[in-house]
């Protein structure tokens with residue numbers, strides 16, 4: 486009887502912990518052994534790749550307007566927060582030229598090995614840098630995607646003004662990196678509608694048009710896609 490009770494207690498504790506820690510903790514969950522663990526998880530690889538494909542599909546969403554570029558074999562895509570390269574690998578497999586950036590070396594060094602289908606003519610670069618201000622030339626990229634990473638750019642910012650300032654300056658910076666009519670698809674996990682609105686308005690204030698799609702329209706928080714199109718230079 487006491488054995489059974491103990492198991493039940495353990496189960497309840499585990500479920501409570503699971504409920505509280507749905508989202509990974511940055512940077513703790515992406516350093517050292519945790520980075521290795523992330524890279525080995527088959528379900529994680531499946532999820533991230535599926536989400537990346539969804540992001541690519543959303544780049545061409547007709548609600549963003551008519552798609553004018555005809556030849557996308559020469560596309561250069563920026564993968565923000567590429568981690569160990571699950572998202573990057575999908576982009577390379579499709580045939581895009583890709584620059585992946587991540588702020589943690591423990592994650593980024595594993596992305597080097599995700600290039601099985603790299604043709605000689607494909608451009609593929611990895612950069613240890615922050616999404617907030619990557620050292621890249623203006624007007625370089627046709628499109629930008631970010632899978633499960635954009636949330637973290639406000640890490641360590643406690644004041645709402647600091648959060649707003651970071652989101653704004655990042656959106657402005659991303660506008661400059663994009664070519665004319667370049668598009669961005671960001672998959673991320675806002676905590677609530679207020680936070681979602683902060684992210685959306687940082688882009689609409691900086692010459693982007695767009696909208697968001699929630700995984701489940703009823704959800705209050707969680708997996709959300711931001712679909713954006715650059716409307717003008719800054």
Ligand SMILES: C[S@@+](CC[C@H](N)C(=O)[O-])C[C@H]1O[C@@H](n2cnc3c(N)ncnc32)[C@H](O)[C@@H]1O
Nearest residue numbers: 533566567568571572587588592615616634637
């Ligand atoms: C869930 S992981 C990687 C997701 C990756 N796109 C994939 O498909 O597996 C999130 C990544 O975001 C990175 N990250 C967090 N904040 C960042 C920042 N300010 N600049 C660049 N990368 C950042 C983390 O280092 C981590 O590798």
